[in-house]
Amino acid sequence: MSYSNPEPVTPALSIRSLGKRFGEKVAVNGISLDVPSGSFFGLVGPNGAGKTTALSMATGLLRPDAGQVWVHGIDVWADPLRAKAAMGVLADGVRLFDRLSGRQLVTYSGLLRGMDRATVEERTEDLLRVLDLEDAGSKLVVDYSAGMTKKIALATALIHSPRLLVLDEPFEAVDPVSAANIRNILADYVTHGGTVIVSSHVMDLVQRMCSHVAVIAEGNLLAVGTVDEVRGETTLEERFVELVGGPGHNEGLPWLHTS
Missing domain, CATH: 3.40.50.300 (P-loop containing nucleotide triphosphate hydrolases)
Known part of the structure; x- marks a missing residue:
C-alpha cells in the first residue's frame, strides 16, 4: 500500500x-x-x-x-x-474616524467590507458586548479612554471574521481585566x-x-x-x-x- x-x-x-x-x-x-x-x-x-x-x-x-x-x-x-x-488589522498610531460613535465606527467598518447590514448590526452588538463597550457604544470615539479606543479598534478588525x-x-x-478578556x-x-x-x-x-x-x-x-x-x-x-x-x-x- x-x-x-x-x-x-x-x-x-x-x-x-x-x-x-x-x-x-x-x-x-x-x-x-x-x-x-x-x-x-x-x-x-x-x-x-x-x-x-x-x-x-x-x-x-x-x-x-x-x-x-x-x-x-x-x-x-x-x-x-x-x-x-x-486580514483584520489593528495598526499602531493610525487615526480612527473618532467623530463617530463606537457603534457607528464598527458598523461603518463592516459595511465598508461589503457585508450586508443585518449581519453587520448583529456582529456589532456581539463585539460591543464581549469587549465590554455596550454602554460606550453611543459615545463618540474621540471621548474614549486609550484602552477603550484600543478595544473599539480591535472590534473593527474582527467584524468581517478574517x-x-x-x-x-x-x-x-x-x-488587566480587559486584557484578559481580549x-x-x-x-x-x-x-x-x-x-x-x-x-x-x-x-x-x-x-x-x-x-x-x-x-x-x-x-x-x-x-x-x-x-x-x-x-x-x-x-x-x-x-x-x-x-x-x-x-x-x-x-x-x-x-x-x-x-
Missing part, C-alpha cells in the same frame, strides 16, 4: 527579503519569515526595532522598498483587495482556525500567550521559531536581552542612593 504525502499547508503570512529605508536609516533589513496557519505568533523587539514598519508593509499600509508578502498565498501588493479581505489578525501592540493602555477572545479565535500576529515588547505576555515568536532589533531578524525553540533553557525575556544586546551600563546612579 502506498501513501501520498499530505499537501503542505500554506502559511498564513509569508515574508521574503522585506526591506525599508527612511533616508539613511534602514528600518527593516531584508527579513524573511513564515507565520504558520493556526498559530499565535509574537513579533517582539525593543522600541524602534522595526516591528511597526514590518507589519505596515506586511498588511499593505506601507509600500516596501524591496521584498514580497503573501497572505494565505495571495500577494499583498499584486492583489491587495483580495489580500486585505483576508482568517488572519495582525495586531500592533494590542494590549498597550488596556486595563486574550480569551483571541485564544478562541486561534482554536477555531484563525491566525493571530501580535507585536509587543512585553516578553512575559508573549511567552504566556504565543505559540511562535520572532525577535527583531534594528531592522534585523535575530531569531524565529516556536517559543520553546527561541527561548531554549531560559525565559523568553532572558533570551531576548541576550539577543538584542542587553543593558550597556550596570553601575547605576550613585546620586540616587539615599542610604
Whole structure:
C-alpha cells in the first residue's frame, strides 16, 4: 500500500527579503519569515526595532522598498483587495474616524467590507458586548479612554471574521481585566482556525500567550521559531536581552542612593 504525502499547508503570512529605508536609516533589513496557519505568533523587539514598519508593509499600509508578502498565498501588493479581505488589522498610531460613535465606527467598518447590514448590526452588538463597550457604544470615539479606543479598534478588525489578525501592540493602555478578556477572545479565535500576529515588547505576555515568536532589533531578524525553540533553557525575556544586546551600563546612579 502506498501513501501520498499530505499537501503542505500554506502559511498564513509569508515574508521574503522585506526591506525599508527612511533616508539613511534602514528600518527593516531584508527579513524573511513564515507565520504558520493556526498559530499565535509574537513579533517582539525593543522600541524602534522595526516591528511597526514590518507589519505596515506586511498588511499593505506601507509600500516596501524591496521584498514580497503573501497572505494565505495571495500577494499583498499584486492583489491587495483580495489580500486585505483576508486580514483584520489593528495598526499602531493610525487615526480612527473618532467623530463617530463606537457603534457607528464598527458598523461603518463592516459595511465598508461589503457585508450586508443585518449581519453587520448583529456582529456589532456581539463585539460591543464581549469587549465590554455596550454602554460606550453611543459615545463618540474621540471621548474614549486609550484602552477603550484600543478595544473599539480591535472590534473593527474582527467584524468581517478574517482568517488572519495582525495586531500592533494590542494590549498597550488596556486595563488587566480587559486584557484578559481580549486574550480569551483571541485564544478562541486561534482554536477555531484563525491566525493571530501580535507585536509587543512585553516578553512575559508573549511567552504566556504565543505559540511562535520572532525577535527583531534594528531592522534585523535575530531569531524565529516556536517559543520553546527561541527561548531554549531560559525565559523568553532572558533570551531576548541576550539577543538584542542587553543593558550597556550596570553601575547605576550613585546620586540616587539615599542610604
